[in-house]
Amino acid sequence: MPSLGADMEFGTVSQWLVKAGDEVHRGDVVAVVETEKSTIEVEIFESGVIDELVVHEGEQVPVGAVLAHLTARAPAAVPGAPPGPPARPETRARPADTGQVPGAPAPGPPTVHSPVTRHLAERLGVDLATLSGSGPSGAVTRADVERAASRKTDKAPRPGQAGRGTSTVAAEGRHPAEPEVQPGSPASDRVRSSPLARRLAADLGVDLSALQGTGPGKSVIEHDVRLAAATAAPEATVAAPVPEAGAPAAEPEARAAATVAAATVAAAQDRQATMRRAIGALMARSKREIPHYYLSTTIDLSTAVSWLEQANLDRPVTSRLVLPVLMLKATARAVARVPEMNGFMIEDAFVPSEPVHVGVAISLRTGGVIAPAIHDADRLPLDELMAQLKDLVGRARAGVLRSSEMSDPTITVSNLGELGVEAVFGVIYPPQVALVGFGRVAEQPWAQGGMLGVRPCVTATLSADHRVSDGHRGGRFLSEIDRLLQEPEKL
């Protein structure tokens, strides 16, 4: 279980997108993990063949736990053939961030089948006792069950789970680089959904796979679940009757509505409490361990604002830029020049980072904040940065982020100014060593060359770690951001 944010302690595997025997490539999304903040698509860190899924769907495990075993060397794949038994594992790679020894505990006896396998067998009408397993230690795998089922029905094997760009998917005629899972396509019974929608669905007993999503990328969102729950209201009442002494003769619909409301509120409160605790623990650690210093400077944005207006005139609505993107780019470029701001504090030693992965603080409407990273932000052209920022904000709102975005920001930018405050004095996210805040962009009196004028300005602040840098370097960093924002055309 990777650390998907410094404040994460546990994660729940909500879905596996691969099964034993599947070939995977570094960067493939192999599982979906729920944290208290979001739903994260976990990318695999190494290419190879999945031997065994250790953690079952629905199981909650601490950060560092082994999720699956992987054989690093891939056997020669036979295109079109069902996944065969993996080669006897020589080396067992361990997931990043685990403290566990490679070649971890042997899987249980083959007669013990995983819930996933049992469930699948039941669904496909396969008797597990009649199968000989191809998995590690002879365990019956999903692939075995699927093969048995296809023999049984004399039909083509059911297509494997459509993991994003896995190599087995290529054998099914899809390009490995194809980024999107086609929702509802026969190659996938995975339904994209927001975390809120899933919790609500679980609470209300709604089957997500039966729903048509109306959210981003046709994902199922809260509204869809409520709609489905409302349609199925009488059943919901039977399933979860609410004892209401005062209203014994209440309409079934009304009682169902009360159930819906109560369940929603309870789930939301529970999630919020967990998230607050996680944020509290991390921020307390930051304040306890990091000797913060704070600097602030006011930046004249008149050049940037007029350049942006001009640039947007020629752009269709879909590719327009916003001011925060300029600030993000300026920060990323500036930090590349002041390396003491970019990296991690690991066991009292500063480890600077060559790449600049800027964590973007995004406040969630349900409460809390999340700061996923835009990778190599200093090298991305503005248009690309804008596209990634839009995508990131959209996915953060919908609650679907990727593991690589959550685990490795090297510095964070917070843009609370949109809420109207003048300046942000941020708390550094450990193990990072700096946070840049931008306040509200507003017109201010500005004196220059003996003249007083009115210009759009922003207050940029820096919270930095005194163990790594001093105010002088911090000041240099802020000045560099200012300088870069005066030449927006070069950003």
Next chain:
Amino acid sequence: MTNDDARQLIRSVLRQVAPEADLDDVGAGETLQEALDLDSIDFLNFVVGLHEKTGLEIPERDYPKLSTVEGCVAYLTQAG
């Protein structure tokens, strides 16, 4: 486009941009940004959503007209 159509359209676009937001929370005359806590990226995504559903090429100078529900409805109904 009727007023009801416009409201329906705004509602569906908002649902994509801000799944947690509810149009009913926006009071008369209140700006969407404040009432629904939309930042500039959310708002841009909202404008892009309106553009994608209507085909309207919405220039940046028109953004202020879209900041309230009434403004959006007026803008969409006048545009067709």
